[in-house]
Amino acid sequence: MGHRSSVLFAAGYMLMAGTRSLWQLMLSYGVLAGVGFGATTPPMFGAIICRWFERRRGMAVSLAMAGSCLGQFVLIPPFTGMSIALGWRATSFWLGAAGFVLNVLLAVIVIRDDPVPMGIAPYGHVSSPASGAAVHASHSHGAADLSLRQAIRTRPLWLFAVSMFVCGGADFLVSPHLVPMVTDQGISTTTAANMLAWFGLLSLAGILLAGPASDAIGDRVPIAITFALRIALFLMIPLVQTEATFWIFSLGFGLTFLVTAPLTPTLSGRLFGFANIGLIAGFVTTIHQLGGGLWAYLGGAIYDATGSYALAFAITMGLTAVVLVCMLMLK
Incomplete structure (x- = not known):
């Protein structure tokens, strides 16, 4: 392809x-x-x-x-x-x-x-001395290789997909609305643009931290930490709206923004095997993006109706708490 x-x-x-x-x-x-x-x-x-x-x-x-x-x-x-x-x-x-x-x-x-x-072994592959085989077809570390149709019938896939739907919603509630949200509080456009720039830079740091963390402590824990940090950030902004808190929000959310991107294929493979990882990870990512598209629109619609992002943040915070539990339940 x-x-x-x-x-x-x-x-x-x-x-x-x-x-x-x-x-x-x-x-x-x-x-x-x-x-x-x-x-x-x-x-x-x-x-x-x-x-x-x-x-x-x-x-x-x-x-x-x-x-x-x-x-x-x-x-x-x-x-x-x-x-x-x-x-x-x-x-x-x-x-x-x-x-x-x-x-x-x-x-x-x-x-x-x-x-x-x-005929090449994946990096880190250990051959079975009993069989003498140099390379095995499955790289799943014990996970059964499921098709997308089989995976859809399992509880873990839907826990994962629902979690990513809300994750995508939070991502695209914040990223397109960050600058207008900040400038609405009387903060200059230049400062708001700088916040967005640092948001992007911290997202790069988040990616680079997520992968090694998943190798050390597993895929679920970094995602759960991401959701917990977002709950705290969503709670902070409606309560205290100053330039300092918006900087904290921008940097903190930027750090979490792309954490799930490298972890989606790795967690998909560990849950459902690697034979059909492209299809399964693609399905989960599609759900993530659908949530993002819906929330980007709803965030603007709620602001137009109420004059504030507070309700959108409250809803997203509550749903993020729910999917934090979903992620902890994922086995």
Whole structure:
């Protein structure tokens, strides 16, 4: 899927340069580039990395996902400058062309889905001396390899999915509404923008901490700690609204923002096996994003109706407490 998704992504951006109507933009950017980008999301490359690592799996997935955050930090400024100098059409074309060359080469030459067919043991794999087998097909550490249909019939999947639905809701209640929420309290737009910038930087730190933590103490505990910290932050802001507390909120929530991204594929594999990890982690991530889309809208709707985010925060805090229990129940 790697080189095909790269071709779709590149084609979408390159065709976007020639769009002359809304339907053309929706087709090139919304469909072609969107589908291509979707195949490079955390469940997809997380599934690949999980097959290559048995030891330090969490750290490996975290490092890969940190590259996405770092790419935004490094590439957005030059592409913004290019857009100002050459226009967005030329910029989208060259972005697509660069993506095609780099991503297709990496997908064809470097990336392999699974080491087993190549006769290579995953990193950290210990062969069975009794059988003499160098590599085993399953990397599940005892978990049965379930299909998505089988996993959907289990209690753990729905505990996990509901937890991620609320997690996504909290993510996208805060990230798009942070700046207006802060400026509504009389804090300057510049300060609010700085809070958002540090929010993003702390999210990178959260990713880098989450993977090694999962290797050391398991996947559930870092997620549970994330939910507990969010409950405290959601409780603090309606009670005390000062510039200092908004900074604490921005930094604290930023630290938790992407913690579940590297842990979704690793926890999915440990619960349901690694044979169908891409499908299962993709399903859970889709539920997460549905929660995010719903909460982003509801947060704005509640603010328009009440003039405050307090009710949205209270609802989200209560639901986060519920899914904290769900996560602790997950076995």
